Every structure is written in structure tokens, then in C-alpha cells.
Amino acid sequence: MDEDTPDETGPSAAGGPPDETAGSPRADGGTERADGPAEEVALDPWGSASVGDYADLFEEFGIEAFDDVADDVVDPHYLMRRGVIFGHREYDAVAEAMANDEPFAALSGFMPTGDPHIGHKLVFDEIIWHQEQGGDAFGLIADLEAHSARGMSWNEIDEHARNYLLSLLALGFDAEAGEIYRQSDNREVQDLGFELGSKANFSEFEAIYGFDGETNISHMQSVVTQTADILYPQLVDEPKPTVIPVGPDQDPHVRLTRDLATRVRYFKVTEAFASFELDDAERQLVRAAYDALAAEGARDDGEIDDAETDVRCEDAAAWLADYEPPAPADAGEADGDAPDTPDLAAAKPTALDKLRAGGKEPLRPRVRFFDRNATDEAFEALIEAVDGEKRVFEGHVDAFDLTRGEAESVAREVEIDHGGFGFRQPSSIYHRFMTGLTGGKMSSSIPASHISLLDDPEDGYDKVKAATTGGRDTAEKQRELGGEADECPVYELYAYLLAGDDDELTKTVYAECVNGERLCGGCKEQAAELMREFLEDHQEKREEAEELLAELDIDLDSDRRGTGGEH
Ligand code: TRP
């Protein structure tokens, strides 16, 4: 694990892939990239932020394509419309809450290692947009991480933190409705991190982050802190769907947190058919057998009544023996959360064994509550809280009259009443990294490659004018062949930032570019002017935000003592 990576632009925001390949235009004027060259995929929160091929992230890590959930979002943000936000985990839960006016939250964090730049603006905008849609919004300063993983001194951290927060406020974050905090100052986050850390161990950190014997302990603590950040919105008021907008390099944290959120739960709710346990694939097979036989049995008296349909394990075994399960679809989610299509054929032998061993035991659908971390009182209270017919066993309760959803609610309520968290698994959305203006990645060590939100507007103008483009060598060729908007950092500036909500503008730039009607000189002039205006306006708003920031309950002049950092 290299802890001194040179690129400090904050990978969650926007370092950039040097080698993205071109793809087809989208109807909305965004870009969609075709498959890139085969390359090993790695998601390293502290490494260089580059992703060779976004499509690999779906297969390798079980990140889902944003397109799959886009239709559930009532009024999608332009970064969603343009494919800049390309992936997610369980964003459907957030979209649904948003559509139904139910509580939800958005949270992201920023390592104060340098100046905020246009890549961070994407994340600021994402948080703010969710706030405008009615969510509880949180922005945090990852100062513990900056100190322990990047060796920043507390003075540097204070200064950078101020700059991040001014930009967040200037872009429209409502700090009265939402919450801003620094990791080091949030006692609840620290306590939660401590609790979550007791469910994680070093081997796991080794596997997820490549930590080894040389990794400093505080760096590990900062990981635990981040998992607490991610779940923190659910401590406020109640558990709720929460989206974490980040770059894909942060996905390891999201996956770990989704796991920990489950591991601290008091009860695990599953579906069962008899006294024995089934895994997901076996359960599907037993359900198929049960449904087929119960429907048959029901024909006699016309009605399916679980309690009366007399389907026995051995009958189901006989049915299943002749059943040919459908072949599994492409093994999509390598280590995703719950593969949609478990391998049923592979599960058939064990399902058969279990059913045969069940013999004459009747099959009856039920929900099962396992005691995972509950106190004795909580387990007793759960038994009490289950309505209808139930059966109590050592370590689990079966309920016959509850749906899965009802059972989940009962489990959560009892847990919360008895000192537990009742967390939902957090959701996430992932945005593409911006390409550097000089072509390669955006990196703070190459000032011309990125635009800081603090850059003098004239410098911003100049940087855009000097940017690499996807244009041809001569104007003549450009007219003949058209430009390569998909390869063009300037086009990206329009799509990610300069066009704002104006889809017409991105579409026009794109179409004119690829048709050869647009030449790079004029195109860059237009972009450069928009950039200058944006920076002027943003910096004015930052000044206005000074007052807001001063009123907030956040200490930007910390009296923490410590080392000056590893320089
Ligand atoms: N690790 C993030 C980064 O590198 C910062 C961060 C800390 C964060 N806590 C978070 C991001 C919670 C999202 C959610 O910038």
C-alpha cells in the first residue's frame, strides 16, 4: 500500500483516466464510452484515481448501471441525464423515497488535502441536489483521513477545510437544513465508528484495501470513521435510505459499510418453508415446488390456504427431482451483494437432500427471524411483537402471518427500541472522473490540468484556452471529418459543468463538433468565457458565504496538537 501517492486531487472527486476510449453520443448530448482496452481493474481509495473501463466495474464489483434506475428518478439531475453519473448501488431505495416524499439522506465527505476544484463541484452539486429534492444533506470534512493517510498538518487541514466549505455553501448547500461537520469533532461518529470497528478485522482490511504491517493504525481508524460517516445520517431521527455520491474509487468503503450495516443488526430476516435452512438458490427451488404443488392441491377446494394445503417435504422432493431449473444468466455480479440469478442447477442436489431429510414435515411458507446480535430482552420483545401464528425456537422465531416487509419493520422497530441501530444498507452513486485539461489525468501536481474553484477567473479562462481538444490538425480536416467530442476535455467541461442544466447547449456543441461545423478555437473561446463567468460568480458567492460559515457551529481553527505531517 503506497501511502504517499503523488496525486492529491482527491480521488473521490476527479482525478482522470488517461485512456478512456470514445463511445457513442447520447441523445442528451452526454457521452457514453465504448469498452476500453482490457486492463486490470482496481478500486483504490488512496491510489491514483483512474478507471480504464467503467463497464468493468459492473462485472468486477457488482456496481449497477445507473441507466437501470434512471427511470425511477422523477426529475433527474443533469449529471444523471448525461451519463456522468454512471453507476450505483441500491439507488432505487433513495429514488423511491424521493418519489414518495419519504425520508432519505445524502452524505459525502472531502479530504482537505488541497484546494477544491471543478471535480469536487460535481459532488457538491450532487449533495445539494438531493437536499433540494427533500433529503437530509450532510457534508463532512475528512480531516482524520487527511492527517493519517495523507500526512497533512492540522493547520493545513483547517485552511483547506474552510475552502471546501465556502465552495459547498456558495454552490447552494443549505447549512441550516443540512449538517456540516469535521470527523475529528463529531463524537457520535467516533462512537459509531468504534462500534462498527468491533465487527471488522484486520484480515478484511488487508483484503479490501491492501493494508499490511506497514500501514499506520490511525489510517485504519480513519476507515472505520468513514464507515461511521456513511451511516451517520441514519442516527439522526431514524434509519432511512441514504445515498453516498462519490467517485468509484470510494466503492470499497461503500461495500464495507453495507456489510457492517448488516453485521450490527440484531435480527436477520429470511424466508423459510420448513424447519431447515435454505440458501437463496435452494429457496427458489423449494418455492417453485411449493407453488406448483399447492396450486394442484388447491384445485380440490378452490382456494389456496397455506395452513390446509398439505404439501410435504417428500412430495416437494419428488416434484423437484423431475424439475429442470433454468440456466443461470451471465454471472454478472462477481462479488456483488445479491446475485439476481443464483445458479439453481447447482443448488438442486442440496435442496433435494434437505427436502428428502424433511420427510413428512409439511412445507409452509414463513418468515424467519434469526437472533444475530440481540440482547435477551430484545429477543423476548421480538417474540412478543410478532403478530399471528408463530413458533419459537432456540435462536430463531418463525412467523406465519407476516410478509417479509412487515417482518423487516418489526425487526427494525424492536432493535431500535432496545438500543440497536436498525440500519439500512447505504446506497451510492458514482460519477466519472473528469479528464485533465492537458489530456491525461487531472492532478494537483499539474496545475494546467485542472481548474481550482479558487483560480483567478482569468487563469481559468487561459487554462481552457490552452486545453487539449479532440479536434483535427487543420480546420480543413475538422470541417471534413468533424471533431472528436468524446475525446475532448473541452466538451467534457460543457457537459460536466459549463452547460449547467441546459441540455440544448451540450447537444448543440456535440452535434456541431462531430458534424465539422464547429472549430476548436471558437469552441474553446466560448467555453473559456463561460468558465471565467462561472469562477467570477462562484467566488463572489464564496465571499457572501463567509458570513454563513462564521455562524456555523464548526471549528476551523482547531487547537489540535500533533505532528506536522510526513513531508
Ligand atoms: N475518503 C473520502 C475521500 O477520499 C472522504 C470521505 C470521508 C467520505 N468520509 C466519507 C466520502 C464519507 C464519502 C462518504 O475523499
Ligand code: SF4
Ligand atoms: Fe472539442 Fe469543441 Fe474542438 Fe469539438 S470543437 S473537439 S468539442 S474543442
